[in-house]
Amino acid sequence: MRAKSIFLAALILAGCAGAPKPAGPPRLHAALEAENDGAKRYARGDFGMAERRFDEAMRLYASIDDAPGRTRNRLHLARTRLAQGRDEAALDLLNAAPPDAEPGPALDTLLLKAQAQLALGRDADAQQILAAATGRCGAACPQAASLNLLQARAALAGKRPQDALAHAEAALKLLRDTGEAVETGNAWRMIAAARFAAGDAAGALPAAETALDIDRRLALPEKIAGDWLLIGDIRRKVGAGDTAAAYQRALEVANAAHLSGIAGIATQALAGLGTAGSTSR
Amino acid sequence: MSLLTQYDADAEALRRGIRRFLLFAVLAMLAVAAAIAIRQGVFRQTTGYSFVTNSAQDIVKGQAVRIAGFRVGSVSEVSLKDDGHVAVNMEIDADYMRFITHDARVELRKEGLVGSATLEIMPGADQSRLAPAQARLAFSRADGLAALANQVRDEFIPILKDIKTITGTLADAEKGLPGTLARVRESADALNVLLATSNRQVEGIGGTAIRLMGNTEKSISYLGQTLETTNQRLPGMLDRTQQILDRTQQVLDHAEKIAAEAEASVPPILRDGSAAAADAREIVSGAKQTWPISSFVGAPAPAMLKPDSDPRGEAGRAR
Structure with missing residues (x-):
């Protein structure tokens, strides 16, 4: 009882201590909440519900004419579909999007398109998209590591293991000290696959085990x-x-x-x- | 002298006033007490009924007893008998005795998913004879959500088994679709070989004509065998396809029946689950914006997903 009273008092005091935060417009707030909820579900692997929440957020942003929010959630939605293995649906969504003026989202769109084409086995289309993406990404663009990894996947699909290995190692170098554990795991897996394809099975094994360690940590x-x-x-x-x-x-x-x-x-x-x-x- | 006379008269008037006030106060108190007693049903004529059950769960003294949703009485006593059963006595307003037939049944119901339990007297089919006072009525508990869920599960298990059998038949490497497709592919390959051979032979006119004729004859013979094999296998394939279609139809009929039954029996609260979830989300969202919780919960910011160029770990899985 006493602890309850103390907790209540502390709650009231803490509430009094801070100035009331200004509430944003309700529709924007709802869109942000749907987006955040979708992101949490995506991180938990609940892709079905994440897709619904991103779709809801995208429609809410569209209803308030918030182009960046709509584009961002379209990309989230495409990524969720790719994670579900619905590559064709992801590609349809990305192709239906109007061309984006902002360089960041435009490059993200190209990378996701390339990812979908690679998953569908259309290596030539993927190569074309990656070439366009390379033109948009400078030496230090934030998506450079992901671009290198996709180029490595395309090279591996095209039976060019040495190119794949070079791209994967370049990606790993870019990822050093960035804290991007997911992409680091992808880079190690790609290095293992490229070495294995090049005939260096002994060198591939430790790389694959490193990838496994990272993916286990990320569950x-x-x-x-x-x-x-x-x-x-x-x-x-x-x-x-x-x-x-x-x-x-x-x-x-x-x-x-x-x-x-x-x-x-x-x-x-x-x-x-x-x-x-x-x-x- | 006249002064003392005046004083006595005033005192007498004061005493009279006090007596009147006290009398009025006592009468008012009696009226209030009488009103409370009437309200509590002290003067109302009631009749006792009882029932026996295995468990006193959700049954308490004072609990409402209803007929057709109207409160007509209450539980007056809940006691444990020597044989381990629970005896429950009810006091029912005498005005409502006319609804309690000799075959009436008492049912324990829940108001919604988390509502309180109430006892409902369900009149029987035979309206010609009423239950006598102090009669023992039959008792039952309404099915809860768990019972409904179990019922639905029991209905679905045979369907799932049927679906498993069908998919197993389809996936069977020998008798199912893969085997059939493999045989069709073999036949198509044989035809391709035949065509390729024919093309080559047509190009070599002249000295190879005799050999060409021989090869063509062999090829035609092979084609004849292939067609014969296909003819032999087609009826079996068609039979299997028909069987699969029949079983699928049975499963669909079953599923349709279950869906219709579920629509009727599943409580409305489950059908409205989506709306309830949306309401709950709305409530939580509203609470987050309310002081003092809003001081602790930050406003949501645009979400950023971690980059992942290979979400399904497909790199190196070229099989």
Whole structure:
């Protein structure tokens, strides 16, 4: 009872201490809240609800003629769809957007388009978009690391592992001391994949393990499962004995996170090794 | 002398006034007490009824008893019997006895999701005979949300099993779509080979004509075999397709039935869940803008998602 009274008194005193904050226009406030809620859900991996909230925010911003807010949420929405694997839907959304005058969002739009084209396997289209993005991004533009990583993915898809490795290493250099852990993990995964494709399996393994460490710290199931698949492939190439264990870990993570695509790949890989995987789905 | 006479008269008048005031006050108090007693139903004629239940959960003394939503009485006593059952006595206003038939039933209901529980007397079908005073009525508890959820779950499990069987049949490497497609692909490859062979042979006219004829004959023979195989397999494929369609139709019928039943039985509060969530969000949003909470909660700023050029970790997964 006493603690309750003290808490109440402290609450009232603290409230009195600060000057009342001016409330913004209600519609703008609602748009910002929807956007923030969407971002929180995106970070939690709740992409379905994040998409709805970003869509709501985009419409609210459009209703108050706030072009930057609408563009920002269109990009959030496209990223959410890409994370869901709905690449065509993301591309449609980005293509439907009017050309942006601001250089930052315009470059972000190009990078997301390239990402979607790469995911759809349209490497030539992706290359064209990346060339346009390179023209817009100077040496120190904030998106330079992401651009390099996408160029590395495009080079790897085009069977140019040495180019991929050069871009991935350039990205890693740009990411140093930036605190961008997600992109750093992507860079290490890309380095591992490029080295593996270039025939340097021994050099690829530590890079893949570094990527796995980062993705585990960030608790990103899809990437963790992907890292284990890559580690399994590399171990099989170098003739390490624990290849099946790596695929099994990929399968377990994929099953637990309901990632049917990766689970199927891991099961096939285990079958290729002659080890029966336990598909619990 | 005259002065003393005047004094006595004044004192007598004062005493009379005080007596009148006290009398009025006592009468007013009695009237108030009488009003309270009437309000509390002291003078109202009531009749007792009872029922027995396994548990006294959500039943308390003084709880309202209703008929068709009108309060007609209250629970007068809740007691634990020697056999472990709970006896509940109710006092019902005598005016409402005419609604309580001999086969009436008492049902414990909740007002909404988190509302208080009330006892509702449900008159029976036989209106010709009323329940006597002190009669023991039947008792039941209305289905809660958990029971409804379990019912819906029980209905959906067979559907999910059917869907699993169908998808299993479709995904079967030998008998399902992959096997069928593989066989169709084999046939298409054979036709391609045949066409390519024919093209090459047509170009080489003259000395190779005899060989060409022989090869063509072989190819046509192979084509004939391929067509024959396809003809043999087509009826089976069509049968399987028909079976799958039939089962899918059954599942859809089942799902439609469940959906119709759910629409009728699921409480309105669940149907309005979306609106309730929106209201809750509105309330929280409003609370955040209200002093003193607004002093602690900052105004939301535009959100920035962390850059991620490979959200699904696909790099290196070229399989």
